[in-house]
Amino acid sequence: MSCSSTEDLPEQYKELFTQDGVLLKACIGRPISDLNSIGMLCIVQNPDSTKCIEWRPNDLITIDSDTQDQEWAVVNTIGRRQRTLSGNMTSDYAAARARIVKIPLDELKTFKVARNSQQMQFSTKPGIWQNTFYFQHGNAEVFVSQLKNHLKTAKTRHDRNTYVVVEPNTESQVLNRSFAELDIFTENTTDVVWGLVSNFKQRPYETTMEAFSKLTDIVYYGNEGLNGQRDVSDEVADLLTKSMSALEDSTSVTKTEGYEVISVKPTLPPRPCIPRGTPLSTEKWEGLQDTDGRILEVEGVKQLIFRGGVAHSIRHSVWKYLLDYYPWNATHADIRKIQKKKTEEYFSMKLQWRSITEKQESRFSEYRERKSLVEKDVNRTDRTHPFFAGDNNPNLMVLQDILMTYAMYNFDLGYVQGMSDILAPLLLLLGNEVDSFWCFAGFMEKILSNFDIDQAGMKQQLLNLQQLLTFAVPDLAKHLATKDSENMYFCFRWLLVWFKREFSFSDIMRLWEVLWTGLPCANFHLLICVAILDAEKDVLISGDYGFTEILKHVNDLSMCLDIDKILSTAEGIYHQLISAPHLSDQIRIILGIPTASNKNPEDPSDTDIPEQENGKPESREMEEVTLEYNGLQISVVTKTVWALLA
Amino acid sequence: MAKTYDYLFKLLLIGDSGVGKTSILFRFSEDAFNISFISTIGIDFKIRTIDLDGKKVKLQIWDTAGQERFRTITTAYYRGSMGIMLVYDVTNEKSFENIKNWIRNIEENASADVEKMILGNKCDLDSKRQVSKERGEQLAVEYQIKFIETSAKDSVNVENAFYTLARDIKAKMEKKQEASNPPGARGGTHQLKATDQQRKPTSWLSRCSIL
Numbered sequence: 088m089s090c091s092s093t094e095d096l097p098e099q100y101k102e103l104f105t106q107d108g109v110l111l112k113a114c115i116g117r118p119i120s121d122l123n124s125i126g127m128l129c130i131v132q133n134p135d136s137t138k139c140i141e142w143r144p145n146d147l148i149t150i151d152s153d154t155q156d157q158e159w160a161v162v163n164t165i166g167r168r169q170r171t172l173s174g175n176m177t178s179d180y181a182a183a184r185a186r187i188v189k190i191p192l193d194e195l196k197t198f199k200v201a202r203n204s205q206q207m208q209f210s211t212k213p214g215i216w217q218n219t220f221y222f223q224h225g226n227a228e229v230f231v232s233q234l235k236n237h238l239k240t241a242k243t244r245h246d247r248n249t250y251v252v253v254e255p256n257t258e259s260q261v262l263n264r265s266f267a268e269l270d271i272f273t274e275n276t277t278d279v280v281w282g283l284v285s286n287f288k289q290r291p292y293e294t295t296m297e298a299f300s301k302l303t304d305i306v307y308y309g310n311e312g313l314n315g316q317r318d319v320s321d322e323v324a325d326l327l328t329k330s331m332s333a334l335e336d337s338t339s340v341t342k343t344e345g346y347e348v349i350s351v352k353p354t355l356p357p358r359p360c361i362p363r364g365t366p367l368s369t370e371k372w373e374g375l376q377d378t379d380g381r382i383l384e385v386e387g388v389k390q391l392i393f394r395g396g397v398a399h400s401i402r403h404s405v406w407k408y409l410l411d412y413y414p415w416n417a418t419h420a421d422i423r424k425i426q427k428k429k430t431e432e433y434f435s436m437k438l439q440w441r442s443i444t445e446k447q448e449s450r451f452s453e454y455r456e457r458k459s460l461v462e463k464d465v466n467r468t469d470r471t472h473p474f475f476a477g478d479n480n481p482n483l484m485v486l487q488d489i490l491m492t493y494a495m496y497n498f499d500l501g502y503v504q505g506m507s508d509i510l511a512p513l514l515l516l517l518g519n520e521v522d523s524f525w526c527f528a529g530f531m532e533k534i535l536s537n538f539d540i541d542q543a544g545m546k547q548q549l550l551n552l553q554q555l556l557t558f559a560v561p562d563l564a565k566h567l568a569t570k571d572s573e574n575m576y577f578c579f580r581w582l583l584v585w586f587k588r589e590f591s592f593s594d595i596m597r598l599w600e601v602l603w604t605g606l607p608c609a610n611f612h613l614l615i616c617v618a619i620l621d622a623e624k625d626v627l628i629s630g631d632y633g634f635t636e637i638l639k640h641v642n643d644l645s646m647c648l649d650i651d652k653i654l655s656t657a658e659g660i661y662h663q664l665i666s667a668p669h670l671s672d673q674i675r676i677i678l679g680i681p682t683a684s685n686k687n688p689e690d691p692s693d694t695d696i697p698e699q700e701n702g703k704p705e706s707r708e709m710e711e712v713t714l715e716y717n718g719l720q721i722s723v724v725t726k727t728v729w730a731l732l733a
Numbered sequence: 734m735a736k737t738y739d740y741l742f743k744l745l746l747i748g749d750s751g752v753g754k755t756s757i758l759f760r761f762s763e764d765a766f767n768i769s770f771i772s773t774i775g776i777d778f779k780i781r782t783i784d785l786d787g788k789k790v791k792l793q794i795w796d797t798a799g800q801e802r803f804r805t806i807t808t809a810y811y812r813g814s815m816g817i818m819l820v821y822d823v824t825n826e827k828s829f830e831n832i833k834n835w836i837r838n839i840e841e842n843a844s845a846d847v848e849k850m851i852l853g854n855k856c857d858l859d860s861k862r863q864v865s866k867e868r869g870e871q872l873a874v875e876y877q878i879k880f881i882e883t884s885a886k887d888s889v890n891v892e893n894a895f896y897t898l899a900r901d902i903k904a905k906m907e908k909k910q911e912a913s914n915p916p917g918a919r920g921g922t923h924q925l926k927a928t929d930q931q932r933k934p935t936s937w938l939s940r941c942s943i944l
């Protein structure tokens with residue numbers, strides 16, 4: 088990330104609250120080109136102490152490198168989190184500045200929340216809504232509650248979502264208000280709590296005491312749903328403890344007329360519809376190699392594959408990299424060496440079991456059993472596909488040999504049902520026995536835990552799937568729970584062989600290569616499950632499907648699924664989750680993103696997020712890598728791709 | 734809410750991988766055989782309604798994966814089974830020896846009064862036979878379980894096996910019902926509820942008598 092000169096803003100100009108990810112949808116007097124751009128909605132205090140709502144387009148803002156918090160960043164005017172204007176944008180600076188939208192608070196007459204609380208409109212003249220904003224990260228409720236710290240409002244009788252500004256703000260009025268709005272804390276929105284806590288810190292200690300007495304309940308008891316994993320900083324915790332003991336009995340909050348209670352429901356932000364791209368083409372792939380054959384821009388390649396897969400004609404080459412057979416930085420010469428070495432290694436392992444004589448075999452029951460298990464499955468693997476069809480098909484022998492050799496390669500694991508399903512598409516595509524073996528070994532490396540003796544890996548995934556579903560599609564999760572299906576066993580087949588049984592060969596190749604990129608997060612295959620289930624939600628719930636019907640319905644989805652739609656939905660769900668203000672640490676850990684408390688993930692070896700000593704991800708994580716693809720700007724997948732929507 | 738059947742029985746097929754459970758089920762539900770079947774991952778079931786002494790009996794037959802490793806998952810589906818088919822392959826000694834383990838597995842995971850039956854499948858493959866019919870019969874006597882040799886391929890005894898198991902379940906159920914409801918008090922309520930049947934781990938017989 089290009090680091091801007093951190094020139095501080097004038098002392099008296101304060102950002103009281105900032106909300107990222109806000110789209111300017113309408114603004115009277117602005118050219119259309121200004122609309123639909125993404126920016127930050129703020130409440131700012133001017134040097135003359137007047138306040139205004141200000142919206143700034145994103146290209147005017149760069150963010151301090153330590154501002155890791157992408158969602159709901161609360162700007163603490165005392166603290167270090169200040170947005171600064173980029174120094175290297177001077178040429179466009181004036182133009183960009185002209186795009187800032189300002190609404191002075193003492194001119195504001197009404198504002199309105201609509202569209203599932205994701206849209207906000209402002210008016211300074213009766214009868215005209217001058218500005219419309221769309222909140223892409225969550226909803227407008229936090230912004231409204233913040234705004235109400237600076238304004239006295241009343242709701243109109245006929246429309247519960249329209250607020251009339253009763254009196255312009257003065258500091259004393261704000262402070263004197265009964266903290267009726269604090270009822271928003273009855274929901275599990277730790278982020279909201281955290282946001283307001285930060286904000287309150289700016290105010291005189293005494294005036295916040297009453298508020299904190301209410302807050303303590305929430306912080307200490309209100310977020311069991313999040314496993315209590317989210318830490319409030321020591322400083323604040325201290326403050327809370329003090330205020331709790333001082334004001335133990337003053338927890339009842341009166342609701343003065345004219346102030347309405349806003350409750351913040353932990354709803355997910357809208358699901359972006361992210362189009363799929365076209366497959367990585369031969370030209371692009373060749374263009375990405377240097378003269379010696381090294382693949383440059385590995386992250387970029389993965390991004391492209393994640394977005395559109397790989398053109399069939401180059402799969403046989405690209406897959407070898409994706410499955411860790413060839414290192415990305417290997418030259419042509421390196422690859423020849425690797426091929427030679429791996430070929431020798433393969434055949435020596437193959438020889439090990441091939442040289443077992445019939446006599447030996449007759450006294451080696453474990454070997455016999457393993458061999459017959461493999462044989463049985465090979466004979467039942469994709470026999471309807473021409474490549475494996477017919478009696479004495481030589482490709483079946485190759486399947487058998489590779490699986491037997493794998494049993495020598497990983498003796499402890501041996502052969503487990505499902506492996507032949509994993510191997511078949513690889514052999515079909517690569518044709519070559521040695522290549523197929525090593526790619527198979529690479530794929531197995533990614534899914535080894537699926538084949539644990541005690542099935543611990545599968546159980547863990549089913550549990551994680553259930554947790555993701557509960558967060559992403561709570562009504563369906565609830566339905567499953569009432570039907571004794573919350574163990575998600577009906578998804579067992581999906582997970583064990585990575586959906587191999589659910590799709591045609593061409594679709595499974597597409598799905599697998601996308602999943603092999605490891606983008607956009609850990610366990611994306613679980614979000615594929617969530618996406619499939621989400622599409623079936625209405626059938627399952629409205630049909631009141633029970634235990635057996637759920638299993639049947641899910642099993643019968645096989646070969647009836649649209650791969651592109653599912654991938655697109657799954658990515659949309661991913662963005663919904665990571666933008667959710669109430670995203671819990673449990674979900675973060677599953678997706679392999681840093682937890683809110685910036686602690687190391689439970690098992691750092693499981694996730695490949697580089698950590699600095701302060702626990703924050705390396706800047707690489709936050710880098711705004713944008714790729715130009717089919718005329719679309721695509722930002723790094725770990726970040727939101729709202730740019731696509733604009 | 735008219736039901737198209739009088740009884741719903743939940744049955745289960747268990748046995749080593751490759752003995753022919755899925756093939757037997759396919760033969761019974763579709764009357765077909767497919768040499769290129771795929772192995773079972775996870776669990777599935779098929780339905781067939783049969784006529785038994787003038788009653789319509791809906792059989793919901795569950796097919797599980799045979800490999801030992803998957804048993805922690807598949808046993809979750811044993812609950813509420815009224816009848817279990819234990820299948821071995823007459824051309825595979827090991828699958829026969831494992832029947833004992835499968836019986837132990839049932840004792841641990843299914844209700845105690847579940848009806849059982851042993852099937853020696855692939856009896857069409859006489860040239861490859863490793864387990865004689867006599868040994869099968871002996872085992873059945875030992876465990877007091879009915880036994881029959883089948884061939885899913887040649888459609889030998891598959892119908893017979895399912896009808897026998899279903900009839901035994903029906904008889905057992907009616908006997909229990911009679912015992913708990915003295916003759917005069919019996920209404921025409923033989924029906925089992927179609928839903929929620931397979932979930933409760935309690936004995937299905939005790940539930941039948943409540944109905």
Ligand SMILES: Nc1nc2c(ncn2[C@@H]2O[C@H](COP(=O)(O)OP(=O)(O)OP(=O)(O)O)[C@@H](O)[C@H]2O)c(=O)[nH]1
Nearest residue numbers: 750751752753754755756768773799855884885886
């Ligand atoms: N000759 C012959 N072959 C059979 C018979 N029944 C099954 N087979 C074959 O045996 C193999 C295994 O049959 P499946 O029905 O798939 O076995 P399964 O018990 O369901 O195996 P898992 O799903 O792995 O637990 C298949 O290749 C079948 O074609 C039979 O009666 N005779």
Ligand SMILES: [Mg+2]
Nearest residue numbers: 754755772773
């Ligand atoms: Mg089967």
